[in-house]
Amino acid sequence: xxxxxxxxxxxxxxxxxxxxxxxxxxxxxxxxxxxxxxxxxxxxxxxxxxxxxxxxxxxxxxxxxxxxxxxxxxxxxxxxxxxxxxxxxxxxxxxxxxxxxxxxxxxxxxxxxxxxxxxxxxxxxxxxxxxxxxxxxxxxxxxxxxxxxxxxxxxxxxxxxxxxxxxxxxxxxxxxxxxxxxxxxxxxxxxxxxxxxxxxxxxxxxxxxxxxxxxxxxxxxxxxxxxxxxxxxxxxxxxxxxxxxxxxxxxxxxxxxxxxxxxxxxxxxxxxxxxxxxxxxxxxxxxxxxxxxxxxxxxxxx
Amino acid sequence: xxxxxxxxxxxxxxxxxxxxxxxxxxxxxxxxxxxxxxxxxxxxxxxxxxxxxxxxxxxxxxxxxxxxxxxxxxxxxxxxxxxxxxxxxxxxxxxxxxxxxxxxxxxxxxxxxxxxxxxxxxxxxxxxxxxxxxxxxxxxxxxxxxxxxxxxxxxxxxxxxxxxxxxxxxxxxxxxxxxxxxxxxxxxxxxxxxxxxxxxxxxxxxxxxxxxxxxxxxxxxxxxxxxxxxxxxxxxxxxxxxxxxxxxxxxxxxxxxxxxxxxxxxxxxxxxxxxxxxxxxxxxxxxxxxxxxxxxxxxxxxxxxxxxxxxxxxxxxxxxxxxxxxxxxxxxxxxxxxxxxxxxxxxxxxxxxxxxxxxxxxxxxxxxxxxxxxxxxxxxxxxxxxxxxxxxxxxxxxx
Numbered sequence: 001x002x003x004x005x006x007x008x009x010x011x012x013x014x015x016x017x018x019x020x021x022x023x024x025x026x027x028x029x030x031x032x033x034x035x036x037x038x039x040x041x042x043x044x045x046x047x048x049x050x051x052x053x054x055x056x057x058x059x060x061x062x063x064x065x066x067x068x069x070x071x072x073x074x075x076x077x078x079x080x081x082x083x084x085x086x087x088x089x090x091x092x093x094x095x096x097x098x099x100x101x102x103x104x105x106x107x108x109x110x111x112x113x114x115x116x117x118x119x120x121x122x123x124x125x126x127x128x129x130x131x132x133x134x135x136x137x138x139x140x141x142x143x144x145x146x147x148x149x150x151x152x153x154x155x156x157x158x159x160x161x162x163x164x165x166x167x168x169x170x171x172x173x174x175x176x177x178x179x180x181x182x183x184x185x186x187x188x189x190x191x192x193x194x195x196x197x198x199x200x201x202x203x204x205x206x207x208x209x210x211x212x213x214x215x216x217x218x219x220x221x222x223x224x225x226x227x228x229x230x231x232x233x234x235x236x237x238x239x240x241x242x243x244x245x246x247x248x249x250x251x252x253x254x255x256x257x258x259x260x261x262x263x264x265x266x267x268x269x270x271x272x273x274x275x276x277x278x279x280x281x282x283x284x285x286x287x288x289x290x291x292x293x294x295x296x297x298x299x300x301x302x
Numbered sequence: 303x304x305x306x307x308x309x310x311x312x313x314x315x316x317x318x319x320x321x322x323x324x325x326x327x328x329x330x331x332x333x334x335x336x337x338x339x340x341x342x343x344x345x346x347x348x349x350x351x352x353x354x355x356x357x358x359x360x361x362x363x364x365x366x367x368x369x370x371x372x373x374x375x376x377x378x379x380x381x382x383x384x385x386x387x388x389x390x391x392x393x394x395x396x397x398x399x400x401x402x403x404x405x406x407x408x409x410x411x412x413x414x415x416x417x418x419x420x421x422x423x424x425x426x427x428x429x430x431x432x433x434x435x436x437x438x439x440x441x442x443x444x445x446x447x448x449x450x451x452x453x454x455x456x457x458x459x460x461x462x463x464x465x466x467x468x469x470x471x472x473x474x475x476x477x478x479x480x481x482x483x484x485x486x487x488x489x490x491x492x493x494x495x496x497x498x499x500x501x502x503x504x505x506x507x508x509x510x511x512x513x514x515x516x517x518x519x520x521x522x523x524x525x526x527x528x529x530x531x532x533x534x535x536x537x538x539x540x541x542x543x544x545x546x547x548x549x550x551x552x553x554x555x556x557x558x559x560x561x562x563x564x565x566x567x568x569x570x571x572x573x574x575x576x577x578x579x580x581x582x583x584x585x586x587x588x589x590x591x592x593x594x595x596x597x598x599x600x601x602x603x604x605x606x607x608x609x610x611x612x613x614x615x616x617x618x619x620x621x622x623x624x625x626x627x628x629x630x631x632x633x634x635x636x637x638x639x640x641x642x643x644x645x646x647x648x649x650x651x652x653x654x655x656x657x658x659x660x661x662x663x664x665x666x667x668x669x670x671x672x673x674x675x676x677x678x679x680x681x682x683x684x685x686x687x688x689x690x691x692x693x694x695x696x697x698x699x700x701x
Contacts, residue, residue: 077514096312
C-alpha cells in the first residue's frame with residue numbers, strides 16, 4: 001500500500017490555477033522530494049494532501065484512503081509558514097502540540113527530554129519561544145513534527161535557518177526515520193540536500209508534474225552521451241569521441257559520437273601505453289542542472 | 303482528553319496565568335469593595351456623631367419635648383430663645399445649622415436657615431422636618447399623627463410576573479447596574495481576547511500545524527470555551543468578593559438591607575449571557591479571520607462592541623418609556639437584548655413573549671454566526687497579511 005497516492009490533482013483560486021495536474025505516490029521507508037520553482041504549486045499540493053484545502057479535481061489517498069482525524073495523528077507536518085506560540089515556554093508548548101496529536105502527556109514529556117538533549121535545547125526548555133534564536137526555533141519545530149512518532153513526515157524547507165552542524169544533525173535524524181520505515185516528503189530548494197537524501201522526486205512546474213521518478217534514473221536520463229576523465233595522456237584523438245574539452249578544474253569532458261559505448265572508450269584508454277586514468281565516469285548532470293534545464297525549458301515552451 | 307477540551311484547557315491556563323488577568327480580577331472587586339467601605343465609613347461616621355442643630359421659635363407653637371431625641375441616630379435639636387445667642391452658638395460651632403421659625407409660620411410656610419460653610423446633611427433636614435411635623439400635628443391623635451408623617455408608600459404588584467415595585471425601590475436598579483458592569487467588562491474582555499487569539503494563530507504561523515491535529519471548529523470552539531471559562535472564573539471571583547463586601551457592608555448601609563436577590567432575574571440573565579457571549583466571540587472570530595492583522599481587527603472591534611452596549615446610550619428612554627417601539631426593538635435585537643432586558647427589569651417587567659422571542663432570536667443568530675465564523679476563519683486563516691475580500695468570504699460560506 002502506498003503511504004500517499006496523489007492522482008491528477010487540480011486546484012484553482014479564482015482565476016489563478018495553482019495546481020493543474022499533479023500525480024505521485026509515496027512509499028514507506030523513502031524520502032521523497034517535492035521540487036519546483038517558487039509558485040509552482042508545491043505548497044498548495046501539500047495543503048491539499050493535508051486536507052487544509054479541498055482539491056477541485058483529482059484524488060488523494062493517505063494511508064489508503066481519505067484523511068480523517070485518526071490518520072492526521074500519524075502525520076508530522078512542518079509547513080512552509082510555521083512558528084510556535086512566541087509568548088509561551090518551549091517545553092509546555094511542545095508537550096501541548098504532542099498531546100493534540102494523541103500522545104499521552106507523560107510520554108510526551110519523557111520523549112521530549114530525549115529530543116531536547118539531542119538537539120541541544122535541554123537547557124532552554126523553560127525559556128519563552130521568542131527568547132530562542134531562529135535556528136533554535138527551527139529545531140524546536142522539527143521536534144514538534146517528530147515528537148509523536150509519525151508514520152508520515154511532511155517537511156517544507158527543513159534546513160532553513162540551520163547552521164552546517166545542525167543541518168547534518170537534522171539530515172541524520174531524517175535518515176534514521178527513513179530507516180525506521182517512515183515515509184518523508186521533503187520540499188526544498190536545496191538541490192544538494194535532495195541529492196543526498198531523496199530516493200525519488202517529483203518536479204512540479206506551472207502546477208504540473210514535469211519530472212517524476214528515482215533520482216538516479218532521472219540523472220541518468222538527463223546525462224548526455226559524455227564522460228568525465230581525470231588523468232594524464234593523449235586524450236585529444238580517441239576514436240568515437242566527438243569533442244574533447246578540458247574544464248577549469250582540470251577534468252576532461254568528452255562528448256561521444258552517437259551509439260558509442262563509454263565502456264569501449266574506457267577499454268581503448270586502458271590499452272594505451274603512457275596513459276594514466278585517475279577518474280572515469282559518466283557525465284551525469286546535477287539535480288540543480290536538471291531543475292534549471294527543465295524549468296527554463298518549460299518557460300521557453302510556454 | 304478530547305482535543306477540543308485540550309485546547310480549551312490550554313487557552314484557559316494561558317489567559318488566567320497572565321499578569322493582566324490577575325490584576326483585573328483583583329483590582330475591580332478591590333476597587334468596588336473600597337467604594338462600599340468608604341460609603342460604610344461615611345455612613346458610620348455620620349451615624350455615630352450627628353451634629354446638633356438649633357432653632358429659634360417666634361411662633362410659640364413648637365415644643366421641644368415632642369421630639370424623640372433619645373431615639374438612636376436622631377439629630378440632637380437645641381432650642382434657643384435668643385437669636386443672637388443662637389448665632390453665637392453657630393459661630394462657636396456648637397450647632398451645625400440654625401433654623402428660625404418666624405411668627406408668620408406656618409401661614410407663610412417659610413423658615414430661615416443659617417449655617418457656616420456647609421448646609422446640614424440629609425438626616426438633619428429629615429429630623430428637623432419630622433420635629434416640625436410632630437408639632438404641627440400635635441392636636442391629632444397619635445396614630446393619625448404618625449400615619450400622616452409616614453405619608454404614602456405605594457407598592458405596585460405585577461400580576462403576570464408576581465414582582466412588586468415599591469415607591470422607594472431604588473434598590474431594584476442595583477442588579478441591572480451590576481449586570482451591566484459585568485456584561486460590559488465581559489464583552490470588552492471577550493472581544494479583545496478573541497481577536498488576540500485569532501491574530502495569535504495567524505501571526506505565530508501556528509494554524510497549518512494545528513490544523514493537522516484539530517478541525518477549525520475544534521480549534522476555535524476550544525479557544526472560545528477556554529476564554530469563557532476564564533471569564534467565568536473572573537466573574538465568580540468578582541461575585542464572591544462582592545458578596546463578602548455586601549455582607550460586611552449591609553449593617554452599615556440601610557439601603558442594602560432591602561436587597562433581595564431576584565433569582566428569576568438572575569436565571570433569565572444567565573440564559574441570555576451565554577449566547578450573547580458566544581455571539582460576541584463569533585463576531586470577533588469572523589473579524590479576525592477577515593482582517594489581516596491585530597491593529598485593523600481592534601479598530602473594527604471597537605465599532606462592533608458598540609452594537610452590544612447601544613442600550614447604555616438609550617438608558618433614559620428605557621427608564622422613561624420601557625414599552626416604546628424602539629425599546630421593544632432593542633429588546634429583540636440579538637446584540638442589544640441582554641442589556642435592554644436587564645435595564646428594563648430595573649424599572650418594570652418585560653412581557654414574557656418578548657423574553658422568549660428575544661432569546662430565540664439571540665440563540666439562532668449566535669448559531670448562524672458561529673457557523674459563519676468557522677467558515678470565514680477557515681478561508682481567511684492562511685492569508686497571512688492579506689485581507690479576505692467579500693467575494694472570498696461569500697465563497698467560503700457557500701463551500
